[in-house]
Amino acid sequence: MTNQLLESLTPAQREAVEHFDGPLLILAGPGSGKTRVITHRITNLLDHQVPARQILALTFTNKAADEMRRRVEQLAPGQPVWTSTFHRFCARLLRQYAAQVGLAENYTIYDTSDQRSALKRVLGVLNIDSTLFTPERIAGAISSAKNNLVTADDYLQRRSGALDAVVARVYPAYQQMLLASNAVDFDDLLMHVARLLRESPDTRATLDARYRYIMVDEYQDTNLAQYAIVRGLSIDHPNLAVTGDPDQSIYGWRGANLGNILDFEHDFPQVKIVKLERNYRSTKRILRVADTLIGHNLRRKQKQLFTENDEGQPVSLIQYLTQQDEAEAIAVRIAADVHTGKRRARDFAIFYRVNALSRALEFALREHGVPYQMVNGLEFYQRKEIKDVLGYLRLINNPRDDVAFQRIINNPPRKIGKVTLQRLNDHALRHHTSLLDAAGESRLIESLNQRATAQLMKFVSLYNRLAHFAASPVEEILGHVLLESGYRQHLKDSEDDADQDRLANIEELLTAARQFDELHPTVTESSQSASPLEAFLEQTSLVADTDAWDSDIDRVTLMTMHAAKGLEFPVIFIIAMEEGLLPHERSRQAMKDLEEERRLLFVGITRAQQELQLSLARNREFRGLRRLTVPSQFLMELPREEMRIVEPKWISVPSEDESLDDAEMDDDADAFDELSEFFHSSGSSATEADLPSSASCADSSRAVSLITAADLREKKPADEKPRVSPEAFSLSMLVKHPEFGLGKVTALSGSGHRRQATVLFASAAGERRFVLAHSELRPALE
């Protein structure tokens, strides 16, 4: 490594980069140049004649792996250092050692939805009532067992609760079904490899020798299986370097074990520890806010974060009336900066806790012509049409893939219905064959009628024709599939507009296949390497939505805080700082979950380079209902002297039919007071004038009455009027409403105080929905 490269590093960074043999723990605070250290260290190893093949860099996401590969390539061009995610690394290893864990090399990787299909099939076979425990809960239990290397057999030992009893039955059957289908789920990729290393000392030793220098990024997010894997590969050659930050551990819910990093020194006694505490990313103020927040966590390693960067502006905290105001104000602010040329769209990012919160933002940004890219939700490879077509490819690659078979057997419709499938399924289970094989011998299945048999045989012959192309380039196979299955024609013939979009998506898949073929030319006769088809399927099943994020594009970024890990932006907005959302509802019971939520916010805050704005809305619509919100408890933990707080001057009154029940209002007023007090005692408080549009905008463009908190409390008693029991309403009943007049109940749902009614009014009000316990709705005839 050139001196110039080394000199560009700080002493601490340099210490880590120049570390050669033996275990190394790099505790890296946010923005401390961690990736830089790893890539430089790789370069340093290469400079000291370590063959590239012996270096392995493992990351958590594809995005991080790609970034690392890119940067290594820059520093040391043409060196085939293997940078990969854990899952992809394991997938490759498993191809090679499939037989040792009971798989064939052409195994299929089930994604979450495939996995759920398989699980449901198992639940059906075992005749387990899924109303007791949802398939999701069972899947969750199995997943966490696998993450902790608990096998199906092990699970039988631990029967504590009712769920455990069910899982103890389902898990082994599910695992058997996966093996029979020659398939694995995501968790299996890790677990199989971990067990392989444990149970086959020879293989372990071979691999340990092969991967002499291993680096693991985001080590705080590893689970027990991942831990076992890197540990197993670092016994004879314990040159394991891990980087991480316990304060950025945000995947505990997925089985990540914070103990892995906290106990690293214990696991590897001669470890060298380097702390990277200097931050190169954020302003002093942002960093102090982050540091104060995370100081409220108890289970952590103390770190001294500091930066030589500017003081910067105070962090803003703004309360809006509604989520629309919040989104609107953010969009206006961004649009203004972009139009005046002060900043570019790509300088901004908006973070939230759950994807569902993006809606209002998208709308507002579109309204103001601000370009944005969203990392989330309906990812390309999850779309129905893509999964359908890939189903054909999967079955071609692995004839035992029953989930794929079930997906495509009647898709496009081939007049093969539920009953036929059930009989086929029974036969397959009885004779321990795959569904495809069962279809092939459908003539032997007595319960099937002639017509069903004929249809099944037709499908099998279609399959056989397609299977001829198994070794061809992917685009070619795909072309045959689309043509001969009739899938494309079926979409073309469809009246549905959505199907035309689907056609376009399929064209996109063809493009992806073509690009893949160009990168992976067909290897002739080298039986070692996988077919293009197999490689293609592996790639598509291991991509995630965050991978689609493009750092080069000039757009505002919208993403969850989880997705934001590892990124940075000049200006960041974090929205919905509300109890139940951040911290999330499901994290409020356990202290350790609450600490994880705090870390999540810490991650969000520390992505910001220059400016940070936190916000909340007094009213938020969630699951169709409008609710008064309670400010996040984390807000009270922030240092007010670092912040500019916009006083909550106004709050909106929900319209009558949507008003909240009294108890809720009490709680709420208290929490509001608390925040209000917090605001008043703040160092630098701002007035309405600083707030571009929230109050004024709501005031003019929306017919919302604005009153103060005191007004609201005074108003409450007067609000209590005699109410009719929600149960008093029935379907088709005539009702009247003080504002909308006479109407008729067209639908009812829920019960008790959550009972809702849909009413069709004779007036222009049209159809509206009410929470009966809170509405002014009355039976018309009393």
Added chain:
DNA sequence: ATATCCGAGATTTTT
């Protein structure tokens, strides 16, 4: 066998 309608239910984060 398939289309359609309805209600119920559920919604964190990712490989």
Added chain:
DNA sequence: TCTCGGATAT
């Protein structure tokens, strides 16, 4: 608000 599954109608 949206998605899924079940029941009913075609």
